Amino acid sequence: MNILNFLNTFFSDGANWHGANGIPHRLLEHIQYSAVALAIAAAIGLPIGLFTGHTGRGGYALSAFATGARALPSFGLLVLMTIWLGQLGTTPAMIPLVALAVAPILVTTHEAIRSVDPAPVDAARGMGMTSPSVLFQVELPVALPLILGGLRSAAIQVVSTATIAAYISLGGFGRYIIDGLASHTYSDVVGGAVLVAGLALATIGVFWLVGRLVVSPGVRRGR
Template sequence: MNILNQLVSWFADPAHWSGSGGVPIRLLEHLYYSGLALLIGLVVALPIGLAVGHTGKGSFLIVGLANGLRALPELGVLILLVLFMGIGLIPVVIALSILAIPPLLAGAYAGIRNVDPAVVDAARGVGMREQQVLFKVELPNALPLILGGLRSAALQVIATAAVASFVSFGGFGRYIFDGLRIRDYPQMAAGALLVAALALAVEGVLALVQRSVVSPGLRASGGARRSPTADVASTPEPAQPDDPSPAPELAGVKR
């Protein structure tokens, strides 16, 4: 209970909400690092995932690359990059981008591969070129999984962006590492709470974005495949009379 009271007092202190070390500035710094990493991850992972998902070639590379990048320790990668490149923003962004690529890559690849093959065949049957099939048919149907990968990547990057403070950068991690150095446990708890709150807030915003851009039909089906003949099969046939009478003879026409 004592640490809880100290945590409330920390947030109630106006000194922590102003100046270069205040919460608003640290928030912008944290979002800046995370946004750069997600942007780079999208530029790298999205084209590869779409291309491999569309052609079906090199899928084993996608699986191996995604699993390999997930296994890398972020703090170790950051320290290694700093040793080779020096302290700067580039090592931080590269380390966070490595974390963002696997979920983005997996989401793009799985989204394209899960599109109903009958829909793709129908698009080719009406004369669409491969590029049109990818961007006008497969990509809209793959949006739920692509955005799901983006949400997963955003959560991981925001939660890990605190490591930037380990190499003298800002963000909410500054409260954690500075508090650890001077044994200010309320400050450490405040930094961890701010990171968690920011991750949840971004997750909520991205969920709203996904709901607004994804077709209601895809949301209703939960991303499951649906055969284009399903609607035809479910359409009731016109009712037939129980005792149909013979067709009337045309006037003037003999049998």
Template sequence: MNWLVDFFGNAANWSGPDGIPLRVLEHLVFAGLSLLLAVVLAVPLGLWIGHTGKGAVLVVLSANAARALPTLGLLVLVVLLMGVGTLAPVLIPLVALAVPPILVNTYEGIRGVDPELRDAAYGMGLRGRQVLGGVLVPVALPLILLGMRTAAIQVVATATVAAYVGLGGLGRYIIDGLATKDYPRAIGGAVLVAALALAVQGLFALVQRVTVSPGVSGRQRIR
């Protein structure tokens, strides 16, 4: 506890290029960009595979890749191939980490919609895209958001690897603290990463409450 007081109680840690606000912002930029790119790649693909049933093997491969992906190893490989000085060495492994849970959950969410509901939508004269956007996605939204939340927490926790290639973020405190045996700094950085992950989880819970229909989420009031 004294170490945390030493770190967070030091005014020097709250300002300047190595201050907590700037490091948190850098960490959010790494994680946010990675998650955004992963959503852009995985959600449309998951919707298409779940709706058409084609390419399901990609989902299986993606799920297996999520278990076997060595993020730090991939980071080192990208750095060796591309060098440092840009965000690419960090974004590529983080996007690769985030895509599988989003893709799998989006696919499972669409595929798991009650077939009778799908048939009823077609029976009403709706076309494929109308059925997907107006019926399947709203029903599958809780599972889709769950995949995004899982990916976001993983990315926030793993974005500390940016420090290995000389970039900023909260990993700077952990890496530099361990290297110089400044343990209050290392522990403070770890606490900030954990707090940020919890904040992201809370944010997605709020988003789900706001965006998911009460009838789908089970919050429908009984009159």
């Protein structure tokens, strides 16, 4: 059977559209894992990146951290966390996903703030604006497209890697891949992979829409 036949077999099976193992339910699970991991990573990475970018401190430390975080094997970390923590709900799966997402958010936020033209920043300080006001009213609006780019990159990585949650008996689209490989049902494997790819593409579309809504038109035209 070729890939098209596998896809037809998978998506035409009514059992894949209903119940706990149905595509709608697995989609909600996958989105939940991804959204929680991305939210935790953003809560860690954005404040640190904004602070270090604004103050100009910690650039080398961030580069070293990012290099180390990207070198971490997500699957290996998942296995380690499962052995260490046991089956504590989604916690063992969240840790590698958060570790994967923090680095691009942190580094991109730092670099986005550092790349802001110093002229308006100096003008704002000359007008007597406080340091937080300069950050949030001058630097952040200009740096927002790049910051969203870092969040988008992290989100795509998390969505693609959240399939590993199925390895520790959690849900999501990875369930089709893991179970399909175990039972040699390759239509499920192909269908699960296509669903993950489709969700990653949808994630790109969501961030494009968010950028259109929250980024100033003047900043968009300038870039």
